Amino acid sequence: QVQLVESGGGLVQAGGSLRLSCAASGRTFSNYAMGWFRQAPGKEREFVALINWSGAITSYANSVKGRFAISRVNAKNTVYLQMNSLKPEDTAVYYCATASTGWTRVIGDYGSWGQGTQVTVSS
DSSP: OOOEEEEOOOEEEETTEEEEEEEESSSSHHHHOEEEEOOOOOSSSEEEEEEESSSOOOETTTTTTTTEEEEEEEGTTTTEEEOOSGGGGGEEEEEEESSSSSOOOOOOGOOOOOOOOEEEEEE
């Protein structure tokens, strides 16, 4: 199992930026594709972004494409989510997770999850 801890959330005005971090410990971090997901109040958890084991390949939900950027530094066992041009609809708890079955956006294919970090965007 990989243990994950997210940080970097907070309150920001619309149009602002935040950078989330996800620190991993336990089994070899660089073996896994990593994903970011979010869950807004009253809504289901949804996919945000995905990065492969090396960091060379990324994928994004249409709602964040062009505004968010996922990256990773395997030497630091950390994955990041840079969020720019934030909108009130980005308000949610953001989670990072390890993909158990390769390249996937399916929540059920993710094995280890962090506790989440709250992002609130005011209008």
